[in-house]
Amino acid sequence: MKKEFKVIADLLPKNVRVLDVGCGDGSLMSHLIEKKNIEARGLELKKENVTKCIYKGLPVIEGNAETELNQFPNQSFDYVILSQTLQAFYNPERVLKDLLRIGKSVIISIPNFGYWKVRTSLLFFGKMPVTKTLPNSWYNTPNLHMCTIKDLFHFCAEKNIEIKKAIGINEDKTSEIKKGNLEIKNFFSKLGIFLIG
Amino acid sequence: MNYKTENIKTINVSQPLRLDCGQTIKDFPIAYETYGKLNKSKDNAILVFHALTGDQFVSGINPVTKKEGWWVTAVGPGKAIDTNKYFVICANVIGGCMGSWGPKEIDKKTNEPYGLNFPVITIRDMVKAQEALLNYLGIEKLLCATGGSMGGMQSLEFCTMFPNKTFSAIPIACSTSHSAQNIALNELARQAIMADPVWEKGRYLIKNVQPKNGLAVARMVGHISYLSEKGMQEKFGRKLQEKADYEFSFDADFQVESYLRHQGSAFVERFDANSILYITRAMDYFDLSKHFKGGLLEAFKNQKTKFLVISFSSDWLYTTKENKDIVIALNASGADVSFSEIKTDKGHDSFLLNEPEFLKTLKGFIDSMHVKFKNEKRI
Numbered sequence: 001m002k003k004e005f006k007v008i009a010d011l012l013p014k015n016v017r018v019l020d021v022g023c024g025d026g027s028l029m030s031h032l033i034e035k036k037n038i039e040a041r042g043l044e045l046k047k048e049n050v051t052k053c054i055y056k057g058l059p060v061i062e063g064n065a066e067t068e069l070n071q072f073p074n075q076s077f078d079y080v081i082l083s084q085t086l087q088a089f090y091n092p093e094r095v096l097k098d099l100l101r102i103g104k105s106v107i108i109s110i111p112n113f114g115y116w117k118v119r120t121s122l123l124f125f126g127k128m129p130v131t132k133t134l135p136n137s138w139y140n141t142p143n144l145h146m147c148t149i150k151d152l153f154h155f156c157a158e159k160n161i162e163i164k165k166a167i168g169i170n171e172d173k174t175s176e177i178k179k180g181n182l183e184i185k186n187f188f189s190k191l192g193i194f195l196i197g
Numbered sequence: 198m199n200y201k202t203e204n205i206k207t208i209n210v211s212q213p214l215r216l217d218c219g220q221t222i223k224d225f226p227i228a229y230e231t232y233g234k235l236n237k238s239k240d241n242a243i244l245v246f247h248a249l250t251g252d253q254f255v256s257g258i259n260p261v262t263k264k265e266g267w268w269v270t271a272v273g274p275g276k277a278i279d280t281n282k283y284f285v286i287c288a289n290v291i292g293g294c295m296g297s298w299g300p301k302e303i304d305k306k307t308n309e310p311y312g313l314n315f316p317v318i319t320i321r322d323m324v325k326a327q328e329a330l331l332n333y334l335g336i337e338k339l340l341c342a343t344g345g346s347m348g349g350m351q352s353l354e355f356c357t358m359f360p361n362k363t364f365s366a367i368p369i370a371c372s373t374s375h376s377a378q379n380i381a382l383n384e385l386a387r388q389a390i391m392a393d394p395v396w397e398k399g400r401y402l403i404k405n406v407q408p409k410n411g412l413a414v415a416r417m418v419g420h421i422s423y424l425s426e427k428g429m430q431e432k433f434g435r436k437l438q439e440k441a442d443y444e445f446s447f448d449a450d451f452q453v454e455s456y457l458r459h460q461g462s463a464f465v466e467r468f469d470a471n472s473i474l475y476i477t478r479a480m481d482y483f484d485l486s487k488h489f490k491g492g493l494l495e496a497f498k499n500q501k502t503k504f505l506v507i508s509f510s511s512d513w514l515y516t517t518k519e520n521k522d523i524v525i526a527l528n529a530s531g532a533d534v535s536f537s538e539i540k541t542d543k544g545h546d547s548f549l550l551n552e553p554e555f556l557k558t559l560k561g562f563i564d565s566m567h568v569k570f571k572n573e574k575r576i
Binding site for chain 2: 053060
């Protein structure tokens with residue numbers, strides 16, 4: 001399983017209700033159900049993935065998180081997970097607001113645009129970065145609103161959203177991000193995972 | 198329409214059943230068919246509910262019409278609902294005309310076919326009657342309750358009435374209540390039948406005739422609504438029926454006319470006109486929330502059943518939106534629900550056709566539910 005999913009799973013207590021927005025083929029959901037007795041539900045856009053989830057017996061709803069989150073009632077889940085998708089929405093602010101409405105807490109992960117390799121790509125080569133976490137070129141990337149760990153930190157502060165925990169991932173290493181080490185973690189983390197709400 | 202009774206399995210339901218209209222009935226027949234074998238642990242039973250013009254003959258060859266069963270694409274040995282593995286049950290709905298208690302049966306009071314003396318029934322009544330069959334077959338809990346269109350409505354009603362009687366359910370191409378458009382189309386079908394002079398206020402069977410013209414028109418209306426605009430255009434376009442040019446008459450010049458006429462005339466051979474009146478009425482009255490004051494949320498409260506709702510993108514009779522409303526209500530009440538929309542041009546009819554993505558989804562869900570159900574039984 002991806003390191004990112006392990007970190008997310010570790011953030012979750014046992015026996016809670018979780019909505020996985022953009023659940024993909026359901027591998028995180030399977031893990032959470034099996035290992036943590038979590039009641040998981042998924043929302044997924046891609047047909048192929050929806051069918052995969054159904055084959056695994058995972059509850060999945062085919063739909064678009066950008067337009068179809070309104071089907072979930074207020075505070076109907078303990079946790080809502082959004083893995084590396086926030087940057088792909090037309091209106092990430094509205095989606096985030098919806099996630100916070102649905103879940104008592106929200107876990108979001110973002111590919112960090114502040115990562116040093118991304119910065120050097122622009123600084124030294126003058127080209128939009130193409131990395132493992134950002135594999136697409138500028139013309140075919142689904143990412144519309146790239147942000148950095150620092151951006152998300154500031155965003156939460158501005159909107160009065162409490163950050164309960166923030167974790168930076170670089171390869172196999174994880175570390176907690178705090179105000180004091182924000183600059184350095186923003187430079188060295190490929191991925192940021194935030195527990196908010 | 199006439200059939201030998203030896204081809205039809207029937208049970209007599211002796212316990213009284215109170216219908217929604219207020220009448221209580223007892224000692225009535227339910228005709229049914231089964232496919233595959235019930236296993237020892239009784240964890241492989243699937244109840245299939247049929248749609249408006251269906252019957253209990255889901256798979257194989259229908260012994261009455263000599264044609265293939267109505268869901269042969271999905272049910273049978275090696276099919277999505279594999280009868281080598283699962284025990285499939287289907288009953289003819291009450292109000293129907295394939296051996297279950299319906300308007301063409303003889304009313305013991307008058308010794309004549311019921312006709313319009315048959316009580317107006319509902320989807321709930323149909324489902325209650327089928328529960329008696331499950332009891333007779335000794336099935337406490339189904340693996341799955343499924344059906345398309347009116348069959349989907351029955352599966353939803355089954356889950357709300359008997360929340361512990363099925364492990365999973367697949368309502369396909371249906372809704373939680375009939376829309377104005379659906380009621381309007383049904384009314385068109387009914388009026389076509391009632392306008393036929395042969396119908397005689399439903400008493401035609403006494404003279405041993407059928408209001409064929411009216412019934413055929415009713416079927417044509419149905420068939421138009423089962424296809425999509427695009428599907429129909431692609432299939433027929435403006436193609437002429439075995440002729441080079443217009444004939445300047447009212448014969449079937451266009452292929453689409455010929456198709457509808459054929460569908461209409463084939464249908465009158467196998468269906469009773471009064472049954473159409475009663476069953477379409479039951480569909481119109483269908484409103485899942487009616488018996489639950491708190492609406493749909495209340496209807497689905499404490500559901501343990503695992504649902505898969507399936508819609509078809511070009512279905513304008515039971516649209517994806519209507520199907521999604523089922524999902525939203527299930528979600529809101531915390532139920533375990535999956536949803537998949539199948540992209541197709543085939544319209545409402547899609548659930549009866551060889552739609553690979555649909556059949557794949559059906560199979561994936563049922564097989565995975567079987568594993569889970571077995572585990573639950575073990576615990």
